[in-house]
Each structure stands twice: as C-alpha cells, then as structure tokens.
Amino acid sequence: MIELLIAGFACLAGAIVWDLVVPIRVGPARMGGPLLAAAGSALFVVLGARAMTGRQMTADLHRLLALPVGGLRVDHLAGLFLVICFGVAVPVLLAVAEWARRGLRRHGIGGGIALLLAAAALVIAADDVFVLVGGWELLSLAFYLLAGAPQRSGGGRAAMTAFSFGKIGGGLLLVGFLLLAAPQQGPGGWRFADLAVHLGPRHDIAYALLVAGFASKVGLLPFHVWVPPTYAAAVGPVRALLAGAAVNVGFYGLYRTAALLGRPPVWLVVAVLVVAGITAILGIAHAAVQTHLMRVIAYSSVENAGLILAGYGVALAGWYVGQPRLVAVGLLAATLQVIAHAAAKALLFVSAAGPERHVGSDDLDELVGIGRRLPASGAGLAIGSITLAGLPLTAGFVSEWFLLEALMQQFRLTGLAVKVAMAVAGALVALTTGFAGVTFVRLFGFVVLGKRNGQAATNRERGDLGWLGGSAVAILSLVCLATAAIAPEVIRFIAAGLDPLVGRDLVTQALNGPWVLQPVFADFSILSPSWLWIVLPGFLALAAGIGLTGSRLAMLRVRRVPAWRSATGGVAGHDRYTAFGYTNPTRKLLAGLLLTRTELRALEAATGGRAGSGQRGVGDVQLGYTSDVVEAVGAFLYRPLIRWTRRVVAGVKRLQSGRLEAYLAYMLAALIALLAAVAGMGHR
CATH class of the missing domain: 1.20.5 (Single alpha-helices involved in coiled-coils or other helix-helix interfaces)
Structure with a gap:
C-alpha cells in the first residue's frame, strides 16, 4: 500500500519537474506533465479503493524524517475521498493534456496542477495536525498559482483573494487543533488519535473553528466570495480540477472533524443548517442571473456547497440527539451530492473549455447554439446541466431526493431550535432545487439548443475537444448517468467509506430491496432510480409504437413549418431574446435576496440625440434602463x-x-x- 502512495507522489513530482524543464515549443511535449499527473491520480484511486476494502495504510515518517510529526494514514473514509477526488481528476487530466497540446504557451500551469493534486492527497492522507495544515497551505498556494498564472484581467486579484481565504481557513484550523492538543503532553499529542475530545467549552469552540476552517475551502457563506472570480480566472479544463476535485478536500475535512469530535453543540448544529440553506439559495440565485457561462457554473458550486452542508447538518443533528440513523441518512445524502457535484461540475467545465476557445468569450449571448457546432461539448454541457438541475436518470436526481428526504426527518428530533433550523433548511433547499431547474434550463436552451442569428465563422480545430477531451466528456457523462442507474451499488460503496463515522449496516438500510431505495428509515418513502432507467425509456418506446401504429407510419413523414418562437422569429441584434432578458423575472422575484438595483436615466449627452437609438421620455430625452444585482x-x-x-x-x-x-x-x-x-x- 505504501508503494502506491510513494509512486503517486513520485508521478506528481515528475509532472512538476517536466513542467519546469521540458520545452513547450513542441505540442506533444506539453502533454507530458498532465499525463504524469493522471498516472499519479490513478494510483491514488487504486490506493483508496484498496483501503475501502479493509487494507488500510499507515506510514510512520517520524523516524525517516527525524521529526516529531509526519504520520500518514489511509482508512475507509480517506479511501472514499481519494476515489472521489482523483477518480474525477483522471478524466479531467486527459482533457487538460489535450488542451495543453493545443493552447499551452507558458510554464507554470502544469506544475500548479501537480502541486494541487499532491496537496489534496496530503491532506486526505494526513494522520497528524502538522501534515494536514502543511498540505492545506500547499493547496492554497496551488489555487493562487492556477488562478494567477494565466495573467488575465482580474486574475491577480482573484488569485490573491483565493490565497487570502486559504490563509484564513488555515489559521482557523490551526487554532482549532491547538485547542484540542493543548491538554496533551509530548509530541504524540499532535496525532489525530491523541487529540482531546472531552465535551466542554474547549471542545465546542474547537469544533466550530474546524468546521469554519474547512468550510472556507468549499465556499460556504460568508467565505464564498472567492469562488466565482477564482474559477473564472483559471483557464480551460483546469477549472474542473479546482471545482470537481480539489474542493472535495474541504468536505473530507468536515467529515473527519465529525469523526474526531463526535457530538456537536446545539448552537453549531443550528448554525450549520441555517447557513447551509442560505448559502444554497444565495448561490443559485446569483447563478440564475449571471450572463457569463463560467460564473454561472462557479456560483452553482456555491449552491452545491450549501446543499452538501445541509446534509452534513442533518448528520450533526443526529449526533446531537443520539440517533445514528439520522446520522446515516444525512451523511449518505451529503456524500451522494458530493459525487454528483464533482462529476457534473468537472463535466461542465471540461465541456465549456471548447466553446470558450472556439468563440473567444464565455458570454452566453455569444455562445448561443454552440452545442450544434461542437456536439461533444454540447452533449457534455447538456448532461452536466440536467444533472445539477436534479432531473431524473441522473446522479443529481438521486442525491437531491435523499437530501430532501433527510431534511424531512425533523419530526424525529427533540428540541425546538434544531427542529426549526432543519425546517428552515428544508424550505430553502426545496426552493433552491426549483431555481436550479430554471438556471440550467437557460444554459441548456441557449448554449446547447439555441439557434444563432447569423452564422459566425467557425474554427473546429480550435473549438474541438480532441479525442482525449472527448474521452473525458464521455467518462464524466457516464458517471453522471450510471450513478443513478446503479444507485444501490453506489450506496454500498459509500457505506464502506463511511464506516469510521457510522456503521455500514446503518447506511445500507437505505436499500429496501435489490433496486429500491429508502431514506434509511423504513416505511417513510421509496424510490428506484434503477427502475426509472427501464420504465421511462420503456414508456417512451411504447408511446412511439402506439403513435406509429395509430398513424400508420405517418409520424415518420416530416412536415417542415416555422416553429413557434414566442414572437422572436426574424428578430436580430439587441432586440432578440437574450440571456439577460431571460433572467429578468428572477431578478424581480428575488430582489430582496439579490438586492436588485434598477435605474432609469437620461442618455441624451451620450447619444447625441440620435433618433431611433432608444426610448424617449418627456422633452424628447433618450432614456436608458439598467438593472444589476449586488453581492451582499x-x-x-x-x-x-x-x-x-x-x-x-x-x-x-x-x-x-x-x-x-x-x-x-x-x-x-x-x-x-x-x-x-x-x-x-x-x-x-
């Protein structure tokens, strides 16, 4: 087992050396670093899978390094997150290799990618405080390098913001661990197994500091402001590594904190549930009104951080009241959402890299209909969108169903504060899932299915993902769909990973038969996403058969007529239906949350009074109407x-x-x- 860990880190170190030494003038040479990183990631996946089967790894580096600290350990929980993080990273790195062959023009990005993955592996495998905090600092440095290396407009500010919040998170973690380690004597007190976990004010404050520190990396309110600019500043499919792989380190830290400290204080349970619900609705509200594709996807990461933390909050409530089944359903819902988000977010960012290069912009109005010209990218954007919208036959449908079912268990709690907090979180999450549908219907309709007014010049060589990028899209799409089709097996996989927190027998109580799921508690509700994969296509085939038979095959004869397009047919230019116009109802409906600002002002001086250039008010003065939202x-x-x-x-x-x-x-x-x-x- 230790050999796999060493080999994985060696591959990542080789990727850093490759990026620094090998010239990038020749296209194939640019692929070496990402491919070495992919090999290292694959080794970490194997290591995690073997740890989940019971072959746990412990590496005591104290003697080797002549230091009082330096332990590494991969147990069931660490193995689960190694599989999730690096299982997503492998296909993404294939897309990065193809992107590097075509567009990489400078050193630094490949080394930053390898550093990011090495830091993530170090945090997950850490067995003492110093290794974890050291890995956390390296992770913050990697975010800084990957956000600032492209030297885009605003990239330096975004990189510094990400690094600053990483330092804040690291400081919170260090203080929290110091509070736990203070009662211990000797160097052994820095190992997780030796930290003090006695209930009391010290325990409660440390619990809150650790939760806040790890939450700063996933984008929970109020730490979320670094997420959109950082993801937008990164380049190409590198964003997929940040949002789909590295960010899961924060969720791992939250799980490890709960495993270490156990029962939380009631005020922390209430805070996590309420803040998670607010984060979810705030994230999707801002995603719904963005007009740039990358910022839509980035704000969706904030939303999903809220959804995952809502499930985590249910688990904390279960620990607080002493109900292991509630812990099981909360962690199961959160982990399913982690998997769905990791796969779908990586898929969206990988797929969006092609259209962005093709058009030279991520403005949604510029990307209208790009899915028709770049079918591989369009398919990836479509599947990623419906997954994050939580539609049936996708991983997002299963995870959000479990999350809502978990939040509905509030009647099993004792204590008014926790009951009200879970009810509030449930209402906000339900509202969030509805607006997620609105958000990704816009993305699907404009980018994938839209018809562009006037054919722009195309460059398939620049916009095509290539066979490696296409393979990455295919693999990630398969994960998004197969997770729902084989949901019972996925739950058994998760149960093995959650064994250090809650017994796998409790988690597998979510299986009410070979292909039927329930929210751990029996006789509450059931769902079979596996059967939906059979029934829905079956009904579609049955309806098609009846239609063909009843029409005597007349349905096969195509009649071409102008489609109804809401009176937009023939409308071009600024008068057509835009991505900004589509979001106007959302800006109005959520004005209190988005702090929507509208302004009607005179533009006479700017336009010179040209006739036909806009609306005119009293005194024949041209008027301009503006509307925007505020990041509160x-x-x-x-x-x-x-x-x-x-x-x-x-x-x-x-x-x-x-x-x-x-x-x-x-x-x-x-x-x-x-x-x-x-x-x-x-x-x-």
Whole structure:
C-alpha cells in the first residue's frame, strides 16, 4: 500500500519537474506533465479503493524524517475521498493534456496542477495536525498559482483573494487543533488519535473553528466570495480540477472533524443548517442571473456547497440527539451530492473549455447554439446541466431526493431550535432545487439548443475537444448517468467509506430491496432510480409504437413549418431574446435576496440625440434602463472590513518613523505595560 502512495507522489513530482524543464515549443511535449499527473491520480484511486476494502495504510515518517510529526494514514473514509477526488481528476487530466497540446504557451500551469493534486492527497492522507495544515497551505498556494498564472484581467486579484481565504481557513484550523492538543503532553499529542475530545467549552469552540476552517475551502457563506472570480480566472479544463476535485478536500475535512469530535453543540448544529440553506439559495440565485457561462457554473458550486452542508447538518443533528440513523441518512445524502457535484461540475467545465476557445468569450449571448457546432461539448454541457438541475436518470436526481428526504426527518428530533433550523433548511433547499431547474434550463436552451442569428465563422480545430477531451466528456457523462442507474451499488460503496463515522449496516438500510431505495428509515418513502432507467425509456418506446401504429407510419413523414418562437422569429441584434432578458423575472422575484438595483436615466449627452437609438421620455430625452444585482456579503461585510483594515494599516505606518529614539520609546512603553500587568496579577 505504501508503494502506491510513494509512486503517486513520485508521478506528481515528475509532472512538476517536466513542467519546469521540458520545452513547450513542441505540442506533444506539453502533454507530458498532465499525463504524469493522471498516472499519479490513478494510483491514488487504486490506493483508496484498496483501503475501502479493509487494507488500510499507515506510514510512520517520524523516524525517516527525524521529526516529531509526519504520520500518514489511509482508512475507509480517506479511501472514499481519494476515489472521489482523483477518480474525477483522471478524466479531467486527459482533457487538460489535450488542451495543453493545443493552447499551452507558458510554464507554470502544469506544475500548479501537480502541486494541487499532491496537496489534496496530503491532506486526505494526513494522520497528524502538522501534515494536514502543511498540505492545506500547499493547496492554497496551488489555487493562487492556477488562478494567477494565466495573467488575465482580474486574475491577480482573484488569485490573491483565493490565497487570502486559504490563509484564513488555515489559521482557523490551526487554532482549532491547538485547542484540542493543548491538554496533551509530548509530541504524540499532535496525532489525530491523541487529540482531546472531552465535551466542554474547549471542545465546542474547537469544533466550530474546524468546521469554519474547512468550510472556507468549499465556499460556504460568508467565505464564498472567492469562488466565482477564482474559477473564472483559471483557464480551460483546469477549472474542473479546482471545482470537481480539489474542493472535495474541504468536505473530507468536515467529515473527519465529525469523526474526531463526535457530538456537536446545539448552537453549531443550528448554525450549520441555517447557513447551509442560505448559502444554497444565495448561490443559485446569483447563478440564475449571471450572463457569463463560467460564473454561472462557479456560483452553482456555491449552491452545491450549501446543499452538501445541509446534509452534513442533518448528520450533526443526529449526533446531537443520539440517533445514528439520522446520522446515516444525512451523511449518505451529503456524500451522494458530493459525487454528483464533482462529476457534473468537472463535466461542465471540461465541456465549456471548447466553446470558450472556439468563440473567444464565455458570454452566453455569444455562445448561443454552440452545442450544434461542437456536439461533444454540447452533449457534455447538456448532461452536466440536467444533472445539477436534479432531473431524473441522473446522479443529481438521486442525491437531491435523499437530501430532501433527510431534511424531512425533523419530526424525529427533540428540541425546538434544531427542529426549526432543519425546517428552515428544508424550505430553502426545496426552493433552491426549483431555481436550479430554471438556471440550467437557460444554459441548456441557449448554449446547447439555441439557434444563432447569423452564422459566425467557425474554427473546429480550435473549438474541438480532441479525442482525449472527448474521452473525458464521455467518462464524466457516464458517471453522471450510471450513478443513478446503479444507485444501490453506489450506496454500498459509500457505506464502506463511511464506516469510521457510522456503521455500514446503518447506511445500507437505505436499500429496501435489490433496486429500491429508502431514506434509511423504513416505511417513510421509496424510490428506484434503477427502475426509472427501464420504465421511462420503456414508456417512451411504447408511446412511439402506439403513435406509429395509430398513424400508420405517418409520424415518420416530416412536415417542415416555422416553429413557434414566442414572437422572436426574424428578430436580430439587441432586440432578440437574450440571456439577460431571460433572467429578468428572477431578478424581480428575488430582489430582496439579490438586492436588485434598477435605474432609469437620461442618455441624451451620450447619444447625441440620435433618433431611433432608444426610448424617449418627456422633452424628447433618450432614456436608458439598467438593472444589476449586488453581492451582499462582499458589499456589506468585506468592503467595510477592508476599508477599516486600510485605516489601521495607515495608522501603523505612521508609527514607522524611521527614528531610533521613537522605536526605543515604543519598547519602553511596552515593557512598562508588561511589568504593570505582571504586578497586578501578583497582587491578586
């Protein structure tokens, strides 16, 4: 087992060296780094699968490195997340290799990818605090490199934002672990198995700090503001590694925290449930009104972070009230959502890379009908969209069904606060799933099925995903669909991974027969996504057969007539139905959440009074109507905080006069204050 771990890290180290040393002038040479990273990822998948079967790995590096810390351990839970993270990374890296062959023009991105994957593996396999925190810092550095390396407009700001939130998360984790390790004596106190878990204020504060630290990486409110700009600043299918693979490290940390600390305080349960619901609805609300494809997909990651944390909150509620079945259904729903999100988000970002290169923009109005010209990308965008919309026959349908069923178990709880919190989270998640359908119907309709007014010049060589990229789309699409078709086997797979948190026998109680599922609790409700794969196509075939028979094959004769297009036929230019116009009802309906701003203003000076250039009001003045939304957390939390921080920094800079006597005076004042404090403590 240790050989697999070493070989995986060796492949990633080789990818870093390849990126630094091998020239990129020749196209095939650019593929070496991503392919080496894919090989390393495949080895980590094998390692995780073997750990889930009971062959756990422990590597004690203390003696080898002559350090008091340095333990690695891959148990069932770590194996589960190794399979999820790196199982998604393997096909994505195939697409990255094809993209690098065609478009890579500089060093750094390949090394950043390898560093990202190595850091993720290090965090998942960590067995002590220092290894985990070290891996976390490397992960933050990798996000910084991948967001800032392309040198796009705003890329530097996005990279620094991602790095800053990574440092904040790392600080929260370090303080939380220090609180747990403080009662221990000796170097052994830094191993997870030796950390203090006695209930009390220290336990509760550490629990909250660890949850907040890991949640900062997944994009939970109020840490979500770094996600959209960072994903948008990265390039091509590299975004799929950030959103589909690396972000799952945060979810792993949340699971590991629960396994380590057990029963949470009631206020933390309430906070996680309510914040998760708000994060979900806020994320999908902003995704619904974005007009750039990458930001739509990025804000969907915020939404899914809320959905996953809602399931995690149900599990925390189960731990709090001492109901293992509630823990099982919450973790099962959250893990299914992790799998669905990882596969679908990676699929969307990989598929979107082709149209973005083809058109040179990710504006939805520029991408109208691109799925017709790039069928591989269009198919991937279609399947990824319906998966995240939670439609039947996809992994998203199964995961969201389990999540809603888990939230409906609030009547089994004791305590009004937790009951109300779970009810609020359930209502917000239900509303979120509805708006997710609206969001991805727009993406599906405009990008995949839309018909462009006027044929733009095409360049299939630039826009095509290539055979490696097409293979990646096919594999990820298969995962999105097969997860629903073989849902019972997926649940057995998850049950093996969740064994350190809740017995696999409890999780497998979600199986009410060979192909029928239930939310762990018997006689509540049932679903069979496997049978849906048989019944729905069967009914479709039956309806087609009846239609063909009744019409005496007249249905096969095609009659071509103009389609009804909501009075938009023949409308071109700015007067046509746009992605922005489609979202106007959402901006109006969720104005309180999005803080929608509208403005009607005179444009006479800007237009010079040209006739026919817009609406005209009183006095023949041309009027312009604008509407936008506000990121509330950024506007009302971080901007005032940044202004206050700048004032403090400016004040501190004034103290740096460069005069030695001033610095000596500061030291003397500090010494006097310290002596006074010590004297006061002595009198007590």
